[in-house]
Amino acid sequence: MTQLDVGRGSGRWTRGQALxxxxxxxxxxxxxxxxxxxxxxxxxxAAPSVARDQEIMGFLLQLEQxxxxxxxxxxxxxxxxxxxxxxxxxxxxQETEHVAFLAKGAAGKAGxxxxxxxxxxxxxxxxxxxxxxxxxxxxxxxYIGQGANLTRDAVGGLARLVSVxxxxxxxxxxxxxxxxxxxxxDPARSPDExxxxxxxxxxxx
Amino acid sequence: xxxxxxxxxxxxxxxxxxxETLYGSTRAAFLRRAAFGGAAMLGAMAVPSPAAAxxxxxxxxxxxxxxxxxxxxxxxxxxxxGTIKRMIPRKQEWAHVLGAHERAHVKILxxxxxxxAAKRPFFDFHGTTETDDAFTRTAVxxxxxxxxxxxxxxxxxxxRGLTAALFGLLTVEARHAAWARNIVGATPAAAAxxxxxxxxxxxxxxxxxxxxxxxxxxxxxxxxxxMTG
Numbered sequence: 048m049t050q051l052d053v054g055r056g057s058g059r060w061t062r063g064q065a066l067x068x069x070x071x072x073x074x075x076x077x078x079x080x081x082x083x084x085x086x087x088x089x090x091x092x093a094a095p096s097v098a099r100d101q102e103i104m105g106f107l108l109q110l111e112q113x114x115x116x117x118x119x120x121x122x123x124x125x126x127x128x129x130x131x132x133x134x135x136x137x138x139x140x141q142e143t144e145h146v147a148f149l150a151k152g153a154a155g156k157a158g159x160x161x162x163x164x165x166x167x168x169x170x171x172x173x174x175x176x177x178x179x180x181x182x183x184x185x186x187x188x189x190y191i192g193q194g195a196n197l198t199r200d201a202v203g204g205l206a207r208l209v210s211v212x213x214x215x216x217x218x219x220x221x222x223x224x225x226x227x228x229x230x231x232x233d234p235a236r237s238p239d240e241x242x243x244x245x246x247x248x249x250x251x252x
Numbered sequence: 253x254x255x256x257x258x259x260x261x262x263x264x265x266x267x268x269x270x271x272e273t274l275y276g277s278t279r280a281a282f283l284r285r286a287a288f289g290g291a292a293m294l295g296a297m298a299v300p301s302p303a304a305a306x307x308x309x310x311x312x313x314x315x316x317x318x319x320x321x322x323x324x325x326x327x328x329x330x331x332x333x334g335t336i337k338r339m340i341p342r343k344q345e346w347a348h349v350l351g352a353h354e355r356a357h358v359k360i361l362x363x364x365x366x367x368x369a370a371k372r373p374f375f376d377f378h379g380t381t382e383t384d385d386a387f388t389r390t391a392v393x394x395x396x397x398x399x400x401x402x403x404x405x406x407x408x409x410x411x412r413g414l415t416a417a418l419f420g421l422l423t424v425e426a427r428h429a430a431w432a433r434n435i436v437g438a439t440p441a442a443a444a445x446x447x448x449x450x451x452x453x454x455x456x457x458x459x460x461x462x463x464x465x466x467x468x469x470x471x472x473x474x475x476x477x478x479m480t481g
Contacts, residue, residue: 095412137441144444187423194416202415203407207445209419210399213426214441221434228349228427231356232420 093196100201103193105156106238107205108149110186112160113251115142117169117178124169130222131172138215145208152204162252176223178250183216185244188236307451309414312405314370315451317361319401321372322463323394324358327351330381339384346435350391350428357421364414374468378461392436395429397454404448 093099118139121127127135150157168174190209197205217227236244245251327350330336336347362369380390402422409415430440458464 137439141441141444148445191416191419191423194419195412197415199407202409203448206403206406206419206422207448210403210422210426210446211441211444213423214430214446217427217430218434218440221431221440226349227431227434228353228424231353231424232360232417233423233427235416235420 095196095198095201097198099196100152100198101154101156103196104149104152104201105158107186107189107193108146108153108157109161110182110189110241111142111145111149113163113245114179114182114186115139115146116160116163117165117175117182117250118142120165121169121175121179126170127172127175131176134215134218134222138218141211141215145211148204148208152201163250164252165250167249176219178248179219180216180223180225181244181248182250183212183219185236185241187212187216188234189238189241191233192235192237192241194235307405307408309410310365310368312409312451313361313365313414314368315455316401316405317358317365317370318373318464319398319454319458320354320357320361322375322458323398324351324354325375326377326381326390326394326463327354329375329377330387333381335382335384335387343384343388343435346431347387347391350395350432353424353428357424360421364417374465375463376465377463388432388436392429392432392438395425395432397449397457398425399429399446400449401451401454403446404450404454407448408451 118135121135122139165178168178187209190205190212193205194202213233220229221227242251327336327347330347331351336344336351339347377390380386399422402418402425406415406418406422409418426446433440433442
């Protein structure tokens with residue numbers, strides 16, 4: 048457990064912990080190399096613009112496409128049942144809607160779906176749960192990391208979407224017996240960090 | 253699992269009465285049946301209104317602080333009254349964690365606002381902190397309302413750093429809402445997009461609940477029985 052986690056049964060927070068969480072949650076994260084394209088490393092210092100929104104949405108689109116691919120693969124494999132199956136049936140169409148929304152927002156900056164491989168994780172409920180939690184958490188952190196780089200119009204659209212991603216993450220964690228809300232403020236991660244994590248876990252190739 | 257309706261949550265009708273005042277009895281009756289937090293309900297609540305006046309970051313943050321005070325006090329009072337202790341372990345954990353988070357959110361917002369932070373309001377929860385059922389239903393409603401509030405005000409924030417920070421709080425409140433809904437058997441993520449609500453809409457709903465009062469009550473309505481061994 049990290050210092051930012053609230054463990055089971057733990058209910059007290061020091062001022063230092065709360066502020067540290069606030070700082071982490073509020074960190075504006077700069078850009079980095081994207082899948083096959085690049086956001087300037089110093090782009091977070093630039094003023095938000097429609098063009099910048101499109102680049103960011105193109106990046107977030109790819110994360111949603113990876114999630115959608117996992118859920119589709121899990122449904123096809125047919126190895127999950129009970130609450131997990133109910134979760135996938137509810138969430139998979141939501142990810143499809145998110146993909147459509149971001150593809151429209153990315154306009155000409157939308158790339159192809161990244162190649163993904165979930166063959167090692169979809170054949171057991173445990174493997175699927177772990178991969179799905181990883182993807183949901185990384186995606187959330189990516190959205191938060193871009194919060195400061197978006198125009199207000201884009202923030203308006205993505206705020207309605209990121210909250211649903213958080214609901215999905217909490218639901219899944221509850222099913223898995225993990226703390227649904229492990230921190231007082233969720234952390235931000237840069238595109239580089241998110242993509243490196245996805246590659247390290249072999250979710251994208 | 254089914255969608256939760258306001259009628260399921262709000263048997264005391266605190267929020268329902270507020271809706272009736274706001275939207276009339278016919279629409280309020282519809283809203284009570286509509287899935288709480290779902291697009292149908294919140295879409296119906298988005299009545300045409302005059303263009304929202306621009307609000308400052310300070311106003312948004314101070315409203316957020318007062319709302320966090322409300323939530324934190326709600327959970328703390330339920331704890332002090334022994335209501336949480338009487339719940340099943342799974343719900344005790346949920347209530348304790350959410351209470352700890354809301355108290356931490358108060359500290360965060362006070363820290364950000366510094367000397368401009370609003371004072372802590374006084375509250376009267378009209379018995380909703382005293383029983384498991386009333387507490388749970390009210391908590392679910394409050395958490396979903398918080399998500400709608402943050403989704404609505406975050407785009408209005410001028411300071412880009414604060415926007416990112418509010419994203420990080422919005423996602424935690426959405427986790428709370430999903431967890432709460434799962435606790436009561438409602439779909440935690442009922443739609444692909446959450447519906448935002450303006451600061452003014454949320455202020456009106458809160459005012460109609462009567463939870464915020466002018467002065468502190470001098471006695472608790474009913475304390476849990478004291479165990480004297």
